[in-house]
Amino acid sequence: MNQPRLPNIVWIWADNLAYGDLPSYGNDRIQTPVLDQMAAEGVRFMQYYIAHTVCSPSRAALLTGRQPYRTGIVDVLRPDSPIGMPADELTLAEALRAEGYATAAFGKWHLGDRVEYLPLQQGFDHYLGLPYSMDMLPTVLYRGNEIVDELKGDRVQNVTERLVDDAVAFIEANHERPFFLYFSHTIPHPPLNIPPRYCKPGHTVYEDALEYMDEQTGRILEGLGAHGLAENTLVMFLSLIHI
Numbered sequence: 001m002n003q004p005r006l007p008n009i010v011w012i013w014a015d016n017l018a019y020g021d022l023p024s025y026g027n028d029r030i031q032t033p034v035l036d037q038m039a040a041e042g043v044r045f046m047q048y049y050i051a052h053t054v055c056s057p058s059r060a061a062l063l064t065g066r067q068p069y070r071t072g073i074v075d076v077l078r079p080d081s082p083i084g085m086p087a088d089e090l091t092l093a094e095a096l097r098a099e100g101y102a103t104a105a106f107g108k109w110h111l112g113d114r115v116e117y118l119p120l121q122q123g124f125d126h127y128l129g130l131p132y133s134m135d136m137l138p139t140v141l142y143r144g145n146e147i148v149d150e151l152k153g154d155r156v157q158n159v160t161e162r163l164v165d166d167a168v169a170f171i172e173a174n175h176e177r178p179f180f181l182y183f184s185h186t187i188p189h190p191p192l193n194i195p196p197r198y199c200k201p202g203h204t205v206y207e208d209a210l211e212y213m214d215e216q217t218g219r220i221l222e223g224l225g226a227h228g229l230a231e232n233t234l235v236m237f238l239s240l241i242h243i
Helices: 033-041 055-064 092-097 153-174 205-226
Strands: 008-015 102-108 126-130 140-143 146-150 179-184 233-240
Touching (some): 008 102, 092 102, 205 233
Parallel strands (some): 008 233, 102 179
Antiparallel strands (some): 126 140, 140 146
């Protein structure tokens, strides 16, 4: 008898999305049909807590299940910070890879920008993303352990689409095996550099960024649907909120 396939896991962070900013939580100024559908068809949480008020400790807590002080990451990391996620921490990616999962991280990492702290050293098979926030310079894009682009000028506007392109390609390449896809949006954390075609009259750039994020998140879900994976995939969309 064939064993049932392990479920895929897709974890999607929104960076700095506040409670009440989505229509499913009361905002009537914007349209986010993808996230609205997720909220309607899935489980909508009314209480949600993160481990810290800043980015790096919260991400460390999610990936390890441990309080920030235990991982040693208790404040936001900056370019060339001497510390990062310790190698002896067991991450969610490492635990899932041991069970046969393909693993990939996309987007903002923010757990150390030295090579020894990057995602490939933390249980991920594949990585495309930024090592820290986009308001920290230089704004560089990593593929694996190598810098492949410095995001200057118009190139920074399309970074979300590039990340989603790669995430969809990862789904395509691994649709016949269980996978863990960790996608960390760089938005709506400032600076909000989005393609000009998404800027609407009467909207703030923050509101435009939320609608853009909704559309791009939908492309990931479409990638799952294209391979009939929606019914066997646990998709979580959450916010990492700063004070």
